Structure formats: structure tokens, C-alpha cells
Amino acid sequence: xxxxxxxxxxxxxxxxxxxxxxxxxxxxxxxxxxxxxxxxxxxxxxxxxxxxxxxxxxxxxxxxxxxxxxxxxxxxxxxxxxxxxxxxxxxxxxxxxxxxxxxxxxxxxxxxxxxxxxxxxxxxxxxxxxxxxxxxxxxxxxxxxxxxxxxxxxxxxxxxxxxxxxxxxxxxxxxxxxxxxxxxxxxxxxxxxxxxxxxxxxxxxxxxxxxxxxxxxxxxxxxxxxxxxxxxxxxx
Numbered sequence: 001x002x003x004x005x006x007x008x009x010x011x012x013x014x015x016x017x018x019x020x021x022x023x024x025x026x027x028x029x030x031x032x033x034x035x036x037x038x039x040x041x042x043x044x045x046x047x048x049x050x051x052x053x054x055x056x057x058x059x060x061x062x063x064x065x066x067x068x069x070x071x072x073x074x075x076x077x078x079x080x081x082x083x084x085x086x087x088x089x090x091x092x093x094x095x096x097x098x099x100x101x102x103x104x105x106x107x108x109x110x111x112x113x114x115x116x117x118x119x120x121x122x123x124x125x126x127x128x129x130x131x132x133x134x135x136x137x138x139x140x141x142x143x144x145x146x147x148x149x150x151x152x153x154x155x156x157x158x159x160x161x162x163x164x165x166x167x168x169x170x171x172x173x174x175x176x177x178x179x180x181x182x183x184x185x186x187x188x189x190x191x192x193x194x195x196x197x198x199x200x201x202x203x204x205x206x207x208x209x210x211x212x213x214x215x216x217x218x219x220x221x222x223x224x225x226x227x228x229x230x231x232x233x234x235x236x
Contacts, residue, residue: 013040016063017113020086026130034130037119042111049089049104049112056093056100058116062086065110066182068190069102079189082107082182094121107182155230158204160191162230165210165218173224175209180216205229 014031017023023031040063043049049060052071060067062085069081069089080102083089093100094117124131155163164187168178180187188198202212208229209221220226 013063013113017061017086020061020088022061022088030130033127034120034123035113035115036123038113038115040111040113043106043109045106045108047106047110049106050093050100052100052103054100056090056098056117058114058120059088059090059094060104061088061113061115063111063113066107067110068105068107068186070105071102079186082186082190084181107186156201157191157193157197158201159230159232160193161198161201162205162208162210162226164191165220166223166226166230169220169223171223174222176220176223177213178218178220180218184216 011028014028014035017031017035018026023034026034043065049067050056062083064085067083067087067089068079069083071078071080083104089104089112090100098117165178168181169176184198185195188195191198193201202210202218205226208225209219210226211219211221213219
């Protein structure tokens with residue numbers, strides 16, 4: 001595990017954090033009060049942010065990069081989510097029993113805001129309005145996870161992969177070329193499939209103009225057609 005590169009909390013970071021569900025709408029003074037003891041740090045690929053069952057000393061706001069949330073049982077690892085900006089990581093431990101229910105590992109790189117538990121909870125004790133905002137942020141996260149579970153249950157592997165690819169571009173129509181933001185094996189696990197299933201799903205998308213290329217690139221010939229395929233009721 002590499003040593004994190006730590007920097008103080010500056011106005012530029014506060015501007016970034018204003019986009020997160022936790023701090024959206026807060027004045028700069030309120031944000032500084034809530035994060036008075038926080039700092040930013042950069043982490044490298046494979047760094048463990050926290051481990052399942054470990055005592056929580058704080059939580060993280062993801063400013064850039066990706067973090068794998070996973071569970072290890074019986075020697076096997078199961079990916080729960082690949083988090084990206086503006087995710088909150090480890091916040092559940094602050095409100096349950098003080099222990100992390102999942103493990104978190106950096107994928108590629110990550111820049112994070114580290115928020116220590118004690119000072120943060122002390123502010124929430126005095127500011128109920130900020131506590132309500134935190135609960136609202138957790139509710140948004142929960143709805144997102146429920147949506148992911150629904151996708152896994154109701155969509156075919158090809159449809160789940162199509163939705164993932166569409167999420168990598170901001171284009172609404174026409175053609176696009178996207179790149180897997182991390183290893184395809186990891187993407188497959190996050191989508192609830194094996195690497196072999198992902199390859200088969202790519203093959204099933206080929207008639208729709210989806211072409212896998214070198215260096216983790218994927219060409220999409222028709223975004224609208226791929227979107228229509230995602231919402232069709234299909235079977236494996």
C-alpha cells in the first residue's frame with residue numbers, strides 16, 4: 001500500500017464538493033464548518049481505504065478516479081459497486097455500529113477528501129439541518145443501489161453491458177467511441193457477470209453496431225439504437 005499524498009482543504013476543493021449530494025446548496029462557511037478537520041489525499045491503484053468489519057475512523061468523498069467496493073467471503077471476492085465521483089464512501093459506518101460493512105480498494109487512482117469521524121459527528125450534533133442533509137444523501141445512494149439490483153434481476157447481460165457503455169458517453173445520438181475506465185474483468189464483476197459472459201455480451205451487441213477494439217475501446221455506431229435495446233424486455 002502506498003502512502004497517501006495529503007493536502008489541506010482549499011477553496012478549489014470546496015468548489016468541487018459543492019457538486020456532491022452531501023454539500024449541494026451549502027454556503028462556503030457551512031461546508032468549512034462541517035469539514036473543518038478534513039483533508040484531501042491521492043491514492044494509488046490497489047490501495048485499501050477500509051476493510052469490512054474494521055472500525056471506522058471516518059469516511060471519504062471521492063473527487064476523482066474509481067474505487068471498488070467489495071466483500072470477501074470464503075476466499076472469494078464479490079464486487080458490489082465501482083464508485084466514481086461524487087460518491088460518499090464508508091458513510092454507513094458512522095451511523096450503525098462504527099464498523100465498515102464493505103471493503104474499499106482504489107482502482108487505477110483516486111483523489112479523495114478524508115473526513116474524520118469525531119469532529120464531523122460533533123458538528124452534526126449541533127446542526128440538525130446538516131444531519132438531515134446527510135441522511136438525504138444516504139437515501140440517494142440507497143436508491144442507486146436498489147436500481148443496480150433491479151438491473152441485475154430484470155435485464156440480460158447484453159442489456160446491462162449496453163447500459164454501462166452508454167453511461168461512458170454524454171452523447172445522445174449518432175456514433176461514439178468509449179473506453180472501459182478500468183479492467184474489463186472488474187467491469188464484468190460490477191455488472192454481475194463473468195469475463196466470458198462479458199465477451200459473449202459484446203458479441204450479442206455486434207449486430208447493433210457495437211465493436212470491441214484494442215486498448216479497451218468500444219465503438220458504438222448508433223447510440224439511439226443501443227438505448228432502445230436497453231429498454232426492451234429481453235431474455236438471456
